[in-house]
Amino acid sequence: MWSRPFLMSATVTVDTVTEGGTVSRAYGWTDKNDATVEDEATVIRMMATTLLEGGSLRGLVEHLKSEGISTVSGKTWQPITIKRALTNPRMIGKKKVGDNLVDAGIPAILQTRTYNRLCKLLLDPERAKFTGGRTQIALLGGGIARCGGCGRALYSSASAGRAAVYTCSTRSGECPATVSVQAELLDADVTERVLARLSSPKFRAALTKSINELGSRDAVVARIEDLRSRYTALGEDFADGLIERETLRAGTDKVRTNIAATELKMKQQEVLAELPEPDPSAIVEWWEQAGPRQHRDVVSILLDHVTVKPTDRRGPGGLDDERIVYVWKK
Template sequence: MSRAYGWNDKGNATIEDEAPVIRMMATTLLEGGSLRGLVEHLKAEGIATVSGKTWQPVTIKRALTNPRMIGKKKVGDKLVELADVPPILQTRTYNRLCKLLLDPERAKFTGGRTQVALLGGGIARCGGCGRALYSSASTGRAAVYTCSTRSGECPATVSVQAELLDADVTERVLARLSSPKLRAALTKSINELGSRDAAEARIEDLQSRYTALGEDFADGLIERETMRAGTDKVRANIAATELKMKQQEVLAYLPEPDPSAIVEWREQAGLRQYRDVVSILLDHVTVKPTDRRGPGGLDDERIVYVWKK
């Protein structure tokens, strides 16, 4: 059997070059980074696994949740302290990672074939034509997200297993919700909104500007292009204000940005509430075509996330 990453062959001493990599991976994930992002980073840095292979989400998961990281070993159901083995991670960090990475609820949530697909309303997009992917399920088959464009009009007609995409999005969303840094940025942006009344007044003001631009054009006071540029800007401002209002509403029922609290919240949140949360964070996710036949899996290069600012 090969040794565990970060440890010598006997498993009783850490390797100077590898222990910091483990700690970097732990920090990245706990601060809201994704397994996919980590894979990319490790690849870019030329950091390989013990057997010289490229790190994968599953190998990172396995490495970080190995009790050896805290100087322990699993015997039956129990963790037994290993004598003279220095820990790489603090127990608290390790526990948070396990909760984040091994959440059985996440598998349950995305594993069922009858599960309603998570991503509606054009959040999932086709990498071939840019239009929405729709979920479809037929009896006895796993649900898939498929490009809705008629054949011939889309060069790719992307299709992907719904549970795989849902699981990937969930992983990324929970990681973001667990990040204190991202949460602080979000709260700051929402606070700029002021009170609900102030926000509503702002939207009203923007709407009257929108109308005024149309009237000015009709009266021949401004050119068509000036009107277009103006209405585009006003529309964007309205959308931004509405997004902040929605974020304010949704954030009110979210717990602190702590992985275990977030996972606990996810366990009891309904699909609708969870969709709301996804919608305030994720603008859209594009699934690129694959050469493989059938719905295919999700390798690292297939998904492009665009998060809301």
């Protein structure tokens, strides 16, 4: 997929403000915005083509890194940086004024049709605009938030005129307590704690070291396949009378645990590749630009579950820390 013209060491920037108040040039254009920088424009078109042909942002980052193509400030390209660059209307010589795109007086690098396809692929604004509450992605869905009364999952529920809440999924009368908490408050508390962890160089270094011990993605996939083969072999040995039921149960439990742990590390590897360096402002900026599914992916690789205990207090109010118990993944 990659061709040799992209081996140049392209030093590029995004718009930043210098100490003197001068705005540095945007990637792909001269400092006066009156012409394109052809080498950089070529890289932009390569990025667009790669993604539209089924390539991934993560794979694109790895390619740019391997070829020594970095930003003007010398930083490594990140998925969010590529996404923002390719969906910026300056790619078609436009700028956004209110809800409209108007001519920016700069030369275009991408064709309008290509730009629109990229926006649909990377942002999908129309789909997001018409997504109803039933299909929205809850930050703590899927069992991450749990009821302190019965231990079962909390689910996100919203009704007209009322704030969304996480409430117990157990049928009425089967849970010894009625657990409910405002989703906005719990989501905000979880987000603050997750971003604090991601912004910690010490935590990120330890997590990265743990993940890297597994080796390449191919090696991880091979390990998972090997574990699944062992799982199947245990069943066959039991069917052939080679092992007892207790041995089968102990063996399958251990294999399942190892598979789950390895799959978690692989998921962590994939998600971490999308994140910027552990700088608080960069992490917050990434989070604000990312979508609900990315938020959920990040939370799911760090947080095993959060339990919400029952309370006798009624009515609006802040989140009581004593109600919330966090269990983080190792």
